[in-house]
Amino acid sequence: MLKTALTFVCALVLLASPLAQAKKTRLTDDPLYGITTTSPEAFLGYPLGRYLLRHDQVNYYLKQIAQQNPRVSIEQTGHSHEGRQQLTAVITSKNNQQQLASILQQRQQVKYQAKQTGPLVIWLAYSIHGDEASGAHAALKLSHMLASSKEKWVTNLLENAVVLITPSQNPDGMDRFSTWANGYAGKVAVSDSNHKEHKQGWPSGRTNHYLADLNRDWLFLRHPESQGRVALFHRWQPHYVGDFHEMGHEKSYFFQPGVPERTHPLTPLANQQLTAKLASYHQAALDSKKQQYFSRQLFDDYFYGKGSTYPDINGAIGVLFEQASARGQQQNSINGVVSLQEAIANQYATSVSSLKGALALKTELQDYQSEFFKNKHQKANKKAPRQAGRLISTPNDNLRLKQLTVLLSQHKIEYYYLTNPLTQGGKEFAVANSIFIPDTQAQSALLDALFDDVTEFADPTFYDVSAWNLQYAFDLTVRKNVKLELSVLSQAAPKFNPVEWSDKAVALLIDWRQSQATPALQQLLSQGVQVKFAAKPFSLAAKTGALDFPAGTLQIPLKQQAFSASELSQIVKKVSQDLSIAVTPAYSSGAISGIDLGSPDFKIVRPIRPLIISGQGVSASEAGQIWYYLDSQLKVATSLVDASNLGSIKLSNYTHIIFADGKYTHLDESFSRQLGSFTSHGGVVIAQKGALNWLSKANFLKANLRDARFYQQLFNGNGLAFDQKEAFKAKQSIGGAIVELKLDPSHPINFGLNHMRLAVMKNMPLGFAQTGNDFSVAATYASQPLLSGYLAQEYQSSFANSPAIIVETRTKGAVVALADNLLFRNIWLGSEKVYANALYFIPALH
Template sequence: MLKIGLFLLILFCSLSLSYPVKAADPQRVISISNSSLDPVITSPESFLGYPLGQWHLRHDQVNYYLKQLASDSAKVSIEHTGQSHEARQQLTAVITSSKNQANLDDILKLRQTVKSGATQQGPLVIWLTYSIHGDEASGAHAALTLSYFLASSRDEWVENLLDEAVVLITPSQNPDGMDRFSTWTNNYRGQTDVSDSNHKEHKQNWPNGRTNHYFADLNRDLLFLRHPETRGRVALFHKWQPHYVGDFHEMGRDRSYFFQPGVPSRTNPATSKTNQALTEKLAHFHRAALDDLKQSYFSREAFDDFYYGKGSTYPDINGSVGILFEQASPRGQVQITQNGELRLSQAINNQIATSISSLKGSLALKDELIEYQSEFYQGRDKKLQRGRQTGFLLGAPANRERIEDLSQLLTQHKIKFYYLTETVHQGSQDFTADSSVFIPISQPQKSLVLALFDNSTEFEDPTFYDVSSWNLEHAYHLQMVRNSKLDIDVLSSQATTKPNFQMSGHAVAVLINWQQDLAAPMLQALLQDNITVKFAKKPFTIDLAGEAHAFPAGTLQVPLKQTNFSVDEINSKLVKLAEQYPLTLHSVTTSASISGIDLGSPSFKVIAPIKPLLITGRGTDASEVGELWYYLDRKLAVPVTLIDASQISRVKLNRYTHVIMADGTYSSLDKSFARKLGQFATDGGTVIAQKGALTWLNKNNLLKSDIKGKRFYKQLFDSRGLSYGDKEKLAARQSIGGAIVELTLDPSNPINFGIRGNRLPVLKNKAIGLTTSSSPFTIAAKYADEPLLSGYLAKEYQASFANNPAIVLEPLGKGAIVGFADDLMFRNIWIGSEKIYANALYFVPALN
């Protein structure tokens, strides 16, 4: 094997580095001579009509260039992995020898045997992924140059690589964010480069290009799979089961270059020592490559390997070795940094260097990578057992839609699970066939299963780059038996038949249990068609076909006698909606209850159509705005109006039923708007606010409950006797990166209707809380006596949060303020608490 230094010398003889001397020099990046390259292959410069990097790439240019390479070269083919939210194609270049290209179907068949743990045959698989954050553009540019080089190079080492390996290159993993960024930065680039970081070229508008269409960070979505970009990416991962994954990013402009290993004490315990040893061996190649470029770098600091929902860590829990790369970002053409002038060309060249070192290192460690992956899936605990099974039994009573969502997630992660064929009673709980699943522990994806349901609360190092827990039991708010044992004869790979709605000929109304997740979107569809729907403020029991059937508070009633519709018209609409939203509907033949309220009771409240307004823009948290938008738009199909905070003072609020405020400072909103918002609520409007928005409401005398913020909680931590070296440890304890805590609900409060039981897990990631209100009737939920369920939360926080309010419902004139101390929509995976938002939308306005 050539030493890395000799290799880079050969590479850069053919890739001549060209750094500009003058700021206006258009030659920004590597120019490639034809000395060792196939002249038939179209270069990026020839394709674009200008040097690569002179302008920031659009996603369509990336795609068309990959297609051009596939047309030019027998060594290149294309993988399609679906579309982004904005319908941009997601493409990956598959680059290998022409012989391997001719046998890709056979190679892929061999890759599908990987999880069996059998001895592997076929080539090494290397996957290099770039720019999952759309404004981290150096990676996408490097990917095009690398793709061209591999497709056209006649170098002996490249030919050897492509004989022995299949290289997958995904230049852009966030098409929508990439185009948002490139359009912005290109729009503000002049003929003369401006390196001032305050220049608009480097200061993106809200939201920036980091996130996707719904402002989601796609590098946090690999476990949750809420977005099509991620679902396509994970499908490609399991299709190819790569041995090595390189994940290329950018970081703050004042840093240098980072590659893993990360902080050793912050590696997830489920990641094997062999994985980390291979990571360190690969790091030698990256060090040599960057040393040859005189580029400084660091490892084992700042970044960790804990949360498995990122591009560099998801491979680690799936039998691969994932490596994170972080390049200081110019966020344009050139910026002044603490380390001097940083150019896009330099960033691209660094990414190319570590891309090449990834290829060289993987090839050199081929046998070890293959052996590691094989051993990862070997052993009896990674084989499906016959007969009696041990595993996780999960249920969502009366809510088959939640189990369906979970089932889809498990399927995409290639996790084996079963449905029940009959009701099972375990752990003093009933698990019904239509709303339960069983996940055997002994299976190829055992490591991932355990990670998805991990309940740890103790950690060697309580410092987390992202959340400290993501337990799906709590995210979905499921009942669970962790050590369930079931015979195979009560398990099936097929779900039970979905309910088929048929209305009784003597029906007077149709009832819909609000605990079902699809009840809210069905309600919205009915309201859109101007069909009258009511909800029950109190529980009741009614006769259904000769049997008593209990319905909880929140149950929806569709009366069949309506002014504008005949019974047949309503029936037709319900039948169609039941096909679209397969939940359970009950037709009832009497308004008389066996116990509780009758159907004609004034405790059944008419639900008015909603027209919500969601405040966006600077001063709001883009990710949480995006979560709310996603829920309203994609889950409920509500036409929601997004209005920038800088423009909202000119908007007539009386055109809307709700004003929704995500986390944020709202510093641009003044007292004049506060008075306007107060009048909106007084006149009957509903304000829904969470986290930082509560502070703004309180300061402007709209929220009576006082707020405890970061300053209050900081004083709880005793720093006496600590040395300077303890500063970081104290900061880690004071940080709430993301822990799962438990709320105690008031089940009689309409804001909690549809939630099973009186306990609810939520994800807490900010030091904010509410004080005990003077009126107990405004408190809808408190933190439990012992609030921590999973993850890390300092003892000081646990004691302070305990028994204090987490959700309040305060009346204001004819309207109300609904306040949440936490993000109930966290990354759109927190399915268990979505219903509370639906209650605030549909039920709260009817209470006055």
């Protein structure tokens, strides 16, 4: 028995050895450097594309060939939300691999020297949308070819270039999709578009764990996948970036240039000229395959938050590729059957053409990058006693400033902290929440893009948003063209100094205007601490004079049944230190003006139990943004419940029912009655954008809604020629423009906001009528609403002074109706407080 066991163990060891593995997989490639590099087919045990790849298979393959082949090494760029490793293969000659440290050091100097040395850097990145699978498969095929090929052009390429290959940029979405498609694939391929293999469940594999489109996150960097990707970009500072995607199955193949008139004006003309030169290589590659393609149509080069445009504002050439998608093994289309195998072949062909084209244009790419950064960096201006730039502050809020500085650092944008408070243009800039960003620096082009404020466009057609100015997203106070002495600036962030208090304090107060106040409130509630909020402003006496507190201020009474005053103090101190949040002790309940601390106008905040409706018909991206805010930012246990299951659950188990944008036509009158009972007993419904259509049709929403049909009447298309109709349709679209809201500061939904006005992203023709007595209007669109981006004048005139945020009372509960998404891509930090108020304050005060 023992002998048999030992024989079995020895067999396992033998099977695990490299020699045994080589025999098992029958490697047949010609050896390079005396070794054999495993092909994808040998690694998988079946032809590449027979089954859709999982992310772990991609990673294992990259690691295996890196162990086998001296041309290959691995870069790790962090993990996804679900903990999956993000890997990039670094492929270059054996000699360059030995010099990588020196090459990387050279790359870090690209922004600061006129003449470049060292190899060309080419980055090919695939499948940022998890259900666009052909790219990841082509990446493995390409990695193997580069690692093992003896062709002269390949050896020449690898001597003169470093090739970065990232097969999957969205690990969580990729695995969601591959599990779905493989699970419904039969032994016989089904090309019927109605087959379940091609009809993904909710959510699709396009998005990441929090249902975010990662190809809209290059500027905002709200997700770890994006953060690692941009860190890789700036580590290598590539000359060329290939961004490989899939599109609808009825199309053919696309590569840039995109629509010339829809290129962002900050992108240099030379960038588009080089893109056009590179296109000739893609044309030749696809023509040789008799694969049809198109260019200069449909897609643009405008929004810098995408993989093909972020390089353009950072000194590289970014090129978008789009392959018709099989969304599985094969699918019927008007052009015939689209197959995964053919898609892989096309993506491989343009990957190779990218390498050949970039190598042929090496000198031009290097010269272009040097010219892009020429004279932009501060090192040329260190002797100047004064620097011009932007002075920025986040009044009464340190967290938004911290998040801004983190974002700037990730984009390698230089900034400084003040050493003394300043006053500019009648605005005070405190040391604790102000920074200065010099105009002259290596990343000045990207800096200008982040604060872009264009409102006039030659072509009003946009593939994505037309505006993204961080001033509005972060609700920043900004002063441009400010000149400051370098001596009043510091690279060191001011230290947070928590306030101490004695045992004579009767209560602790937290200014709600601090962004950290919301997660602090949630932490306190989760520990069973009683917290109240002020429905009205008040002032308390202090040694330095009167201290004014706005409505929304949180109060933690230091006399509570569940805790001693000492225990409460320790809990609050820890929260204060963990979140760097200012806490003010009160030594008397008596106010010198406004409400006293024991006033009934201090309302108790109840713990929240939110439910987000999910499933078919619901906007996955917007549901994901709400989920991300609650789960990742506030640390609130949040239930996602499929709409089809709503009839079988008790709504009374929850405090809030949240409707993201979407079409809820499958919900019936029975559920509307359930909602009515829910709100009458104290529940709160929060609904935004398209969800309001269903609430209105179900007679649940009392406000008079204006939907797309109302706004279409504003546009007159009579007498248009056929070739004018496309532009007319674009004019009617709201791709994404920043508009201004005028707030009612006394309304609890607006507590904690610093200004009478608020900027929001508008991307849907939807609003409310100006009349009605059954609701309170918390915010209206400004008389001249457009702040940044494109919005047709017809919309501007119609939205002007009309309601944007409405709160309707329901016995003990309420309905919060939002015409816009106030958590847009989780970068709209300036309006997050509205959501916080709807969660914590509206149940107690409406």
